[in-house]
Amino acid sequence: MDSPLLQRSSSFCQACAIRNRAICADLDDGEIAILNSIGRRRMLAAGEQIMWEGEEAILVANVIEGILKLSTQTADGKEQILGLVYPADFLGRPFGQTTPYGVEALTDAHVCVFQRADFDRFAREHPRLEHKLLERTLSELDRTRRWMLLLGRMNAEQKLASFLLEMSERVGQKGCTAPGREQFELPLSRQQIADVLGLTIETVSRQLSKLRKDGLIDLPARREIVIVARDRLEELAG
Amino acid sequence: MDSPLLQRSSSFCQACAIRNRAICADLDDGEIAILNSIGRRRMLAAGEQIMWEGEEAILVANVIEGILKLSTQTADGKEQILGLVYPADFLGRPFGQTTPYGVEALTDAHVCVFQRADFDRFAREHPRLEHKLLERTLSELDRTRRWMLLLGRMNAEQKLASFLLEMSERVGQKGCTAPGREQFELPLSRQQIADVLGLTIETVSRQLSKLRKDGLIDLPARREIVIVARDRLEELAG
DNA sequence: CGTCTAGTTGAATTCCGTCAAAGCGGGTGG
DNA sequence: CCACCCGCTTTGACGGAATTCAACTAGACG
Numbered sequence: 001m002d003s004p005l006l007q008r009s010s011s012f013c014q015a016c017a018i019r020n021r022a023i024c025a026d027l028d029d030g031e032i033a034i035l036n037s038i039g040r041r042r043m044l045a046a047g048e049q050i051m052w053e054g055e056e057a058i059l060v061a062n063v064i065e066g067i068l069k070l071s072t073q074t075a076d077g078k079e080q081i082l083g084l085v086y087p088a089d090f091l092g093r094p095f096g097q098t099t100p101y102g103v104e105a106l107t108d109a110h111v112c113v114f115q116r117a118d119f120d121r122f123a124r125e126h127p128r129l130e131h132k133l134l135e136r137t138l139s140e141l142d143r144t145r146r147w148m149l150l151l152g153r154m155n156a157e158q159k160l161a162s163f164l165l166e167m168s169e170r171v172g173q174k175g176c177t178a179p180g181r182e183q184f185e186l187p188l189s190r191q192q193i194a195d196v197l198g199l200t201i202e203t204v205s206r207q208l209s210k211l212r213k214d215g216l217i218d219l220p221a222r223r224e225i226v227i228v229a230r231d232r233l234e235e236l237a238g
Numbered sequence: 239m240d241s242p243l244l245q246r247s248s249s250f251c252q253a254c255a256i257r258n259r260a261i262c263a264d265l266d267d268g269e270i271a272i273l274n275s276i277g278r279r280r281m282l283a284a285g286e287q288i289m290w291e292g293e294e295a296i297l298v299a300n301v302i303e304g305i306l307k308l309s310t311q312t313a314d315g316k317e318q319i320l321g322l323v324y325p326a327d328f329l330g331r332p333f334g335q336t337t338p339y340g341v342e343a344l345t346d347a348h349v350c351v352f353q354r355a356d357f358d359r360f361a362r363e364h365p366r367l368e369h370k371l372l373e374r375t376l377s378e379l380d381r382t383r384r385w386m387l388l389l390g391r392m393n394a395e396q397k398l399a400s401f402l403l404e405m406s407e408r409v410g411q412k413g414c415t416a417p418g419r420e421q422f423e424l425p426l427s428r429q430q431i432a433d434v435l436g437l438t439i440e441t442v443s444r445q446l447s448k449l450r451k452d453g454l455i456d457l458p459a460r461r462e463i464v465i466v467a468r469d470r471l472e473e474l475a476g
Numbered sequence: 477c478g479t480c481t482a483g484t485t486g487a488a489t490t491c492c493g494t495c496a497a498a499g500c501g502g503g504t505g506g
Numbered sequence: 507c508c509a510c511c512c513g514c515t516t517t518g519a520c521g522g523a524a525t526t527c528a529a530c531t532a533g534a535c536g
Contacts, residue, residue, distance in 0.1 A: 072387050075476030080390045082383040093380070095373050100380045127365035134372045135333050141379045142331070142338045144386070145320040149310050151389035152318045152436025156524070190483060198390025200525055205484055222483070222533080238313030394492070428515060438493055443516055460501080460515070 012036050016112070021088035022062045023132040031126055038118040044068075044105040051092065051103040060092030060119050066109025067171075067187045070101040071195065081196040083144060084187075086170060090136055094120055106187045151198045154238075159197040160207040161236035164217065168227055182230070186223040250274050254350070259326035260300045261370040269364055276356040282306075282343040289330065289341035298330030298357050304347025305409075305425045308339040309433065319434040321382060322425075324408060328374055332358055344425045389436050392476075397435040398445040399474035402455065406465055420468070424461040 013019060013032045024035060044050060044066065051059065053072055068085040082101050085091050093099050094116060114122075123130050150162055172181025186193070194201045211217045216233050218226035227233060251257060251270045262273060282288060282304065289297065291310055306323040320339050323329050331337050332354060352360075361368050388400055410419025426434070432442045449455045454471050456464035465471060 070383070072383070074387060074391050074396075078391045080387045082386055093376065095376060096380075101383065124369065127368065130365065130368055130372055131362065134368055134375065137372065137375045137379060138331065138333060141375060141382060142334075144379060144382050145308070145310070145339065148320055148382070148386060148389055149312060149318045151386055153312050153316045158312075201483080202485085202526080203524060206524090209484070439515080440494080440517085441492060444492095447516070 012041070013039075016064065018062065018064055018088040023090055023129060023136060024062070025132065026128055027126070031129070034122060035114075038122065039112050039114045042111050042113050044109040044111065046105055046107050046109075049102060049104045050111070051099045051101075053099060053102040055099055057093045057096050057099045057116050059113055060090070060094050060116050061111040061113045063087050063089050063091055064110040064112055066105055066107045066111075068103055068105050068109060068111075069188075069192065070103055072101045079195045080198065081192065083140070083147075084170075084196075090133065092116065094123060094133070106192070156197075156199055156203050156207050157210070158236060158238060159199065160204065160211065161216075161233045162238075163193065163197055164211075164225060164227065165230075165233055165237055167225070168230075181227075183224070183226045186225055189223075250279070251277075254302065256300065256302055256326040261328055261367060261374060262300070263370065264366055265364070269367070272360060273352075276360060277350050277352045280349050280351050282347040282349065284343055284345050284347075287340060287342045288349070289337045289339075291337060291340040293337055295331045295334050295337045295354050297351055298328070298332050298354050299349040299351045301325050301327050301329055302348040302350055304343055304345045304349075306341055306343050306347060306349075307426075307430065308341055310339045317433045318436065319430065321378070321385075322408075322434075328371065330354065332361060332371070344430070394435075394437055394441050394445050395448070396474055396476060397437065398442065398449065399454075399471050400476075401431065401435055402449075402463060402465065403468075403471055403475055405463070406468075419465075421462070421464045424463055427461075 013024065013036045016022075016024075019025070024032065027035065039062075041064070042050075042061075050061075050068075051057075063085055065087055068091065070082040070085065071079055072082060073079045084106075085103075091103060091111065123133065150159055154162065167186065168181045168184055171187065172184040188196065190204050191201045193199075194204045197204065208217070208219060211233075212219050216227075216229045216236075218228055220226060251262065251274045254260075254262075257263070262270065265273065277300075279302070280288075280299075288299075288306075289295075301323055303325055306329065308320040308323065309317055310320055311317045322344075323341075329341065329349065361371065388397055392400065405424065406419045406422055409425065410422040424431070428442050429439045431437075432439045435442065446455070446457060449471075450457050454465075454467045454474075456466055458464060
């Protein structure tokens with residue numbers, strides 16, 4: 001189903017870094033051309049917000065580069081991060097009236113944005129795209145549900161261990177200096193880690209210090225993590 | 239898109255109680271006939287399990303009647319309920335290898351079961367069904383994410399208040415004796431409520447007693463809830 | 477070199493979990 | 507019909523984990 005025409009077309013999409021991993025993956029050249037015409041690229045600086053909770057859902061997007069967070073807050077202002085979005089992931093709420101969470105870039109990011117109305121129309125006319133989107137949404141639902149177990153039933157130590165292991169899988173895969181995924185740079189501040197795990201910043205800090213003292217990890221810089229004893233970390237995470 | 243032929247066909251699906259709310263809703267007669275041929279009905283007794291976490295994903299289903307729970311557990315055996323499934327909801331993991339959670343009936347239930355392979359094939363050939371499934375999955379993801387805020391950032395009192403309000407919407411809609419949704423029967427035991435909210439059974443019991451003492455609710459029987467002061471409950475839930 | 481923010485550490489407090497015992501209610505058998 | 511039993515629920519006492527409040531430290535940046 002995949003077309004071997006990468007070099008024939010000079011269109012934007014054909015040169016896209018995530019072309020083969022995003023939902024646009026098995027579209028043909030004609031379809032890509034349409035998608036190309038309704039989408040546009042946009043740069044985001046770290047900390048920049050692109051969608052606001054409760055606002056009308058105007059945009060959807062593919063993430064090309066960078067990491068973003070989805071978040072919401074309680075009536076009294078405590079934040080909860082609902083998910084992290086990585087390159088090739090889909091972003092936004094198609095077929096919905098309002099955006100159910102805020103979206104903010106954690107790092108400088110590069111996204112491919114569509115007006116939701118345009119995207120919805122295109123999707124309904126192209127079942128293969130909808131199928132991709134469905135598979136992606138089902139996986140995301142599975143991942144989100146796994147996170148519920150962490151939020152509801154794990155203590156602070158288990159939460160941190162699980163978080164570090166997950167981040168090492170997600171962030172540590174790039175061509176790193178370190179051997180494999182044992183060293184990586186966190187895209188989140190301590191407060192943001194706390195907001196992911198349903199903890200306070202102090203508890204996160206204390207647990208990281210404890211893991212370091214126990215020799216499971218090292219913390220060479222504020223946002224650097226070195227996993228020293230992956231096996232023991234996995235044991236903690238359960 | 240909906241066909242006005244309810245009385246022409248005598249097929250099973252046409253007589254189905256949830257025919258117009260489930261994902262099969264806007265299929266035409268031919269499509270319904272196929273679906274009818276690959277699905278079969280199954281009764282479940284309260285407490286009966288129909289899918290097991292980690293097992294190969296063989297079945298998917300529509301819920302016709304009753305309430306089921308999706309759940310998982312930590313390495314050390316603590317359970318977390320990941321979601322409740324109501325009539326007209328879709329159940330199971332299409333397009334996936336393994337079932338990521340256990341499924342158990344909370345009440346006696348009635349489901350319409352498909353072999354996943356059959357269903358997947360049918361879905362891929364019928365974009366309208368896939369679209370319905372996509373919309374449903376997106377809504378489910380939204381609801382699940384809202385639940386994450388509860389698990390991560392609410393205290394026991396707020397959790398109970400939110401839970402009771404949600405249940406009153408979901409369970410209190412039937413033709414009840416009570417005026418509106420202010421009285422209803424819980425489909426969950428105290429332990430199961432605890433497993434939904436990420437609490438212990440004792441905390442659930444204490445918070446319910448507190449809400450009763452404060453005059454927000456009444457508890458005429460173990461599984462009966464009367465909402466006395468909805469406004470104050472909503473205030474607590476935030 | 478000073479300021480500013482993010483992060484760490486400590487002490488006190490609070491909320492929830494744990495352990496233990498008692499209460500309630502529905503079903504069964506005498 | 508009542509007594510008994512069993513599982514579910516409630517209540518109490520206690521301890522511990524995480525939050526809160528507060529002070530301090532380390533880098534980053536001008």
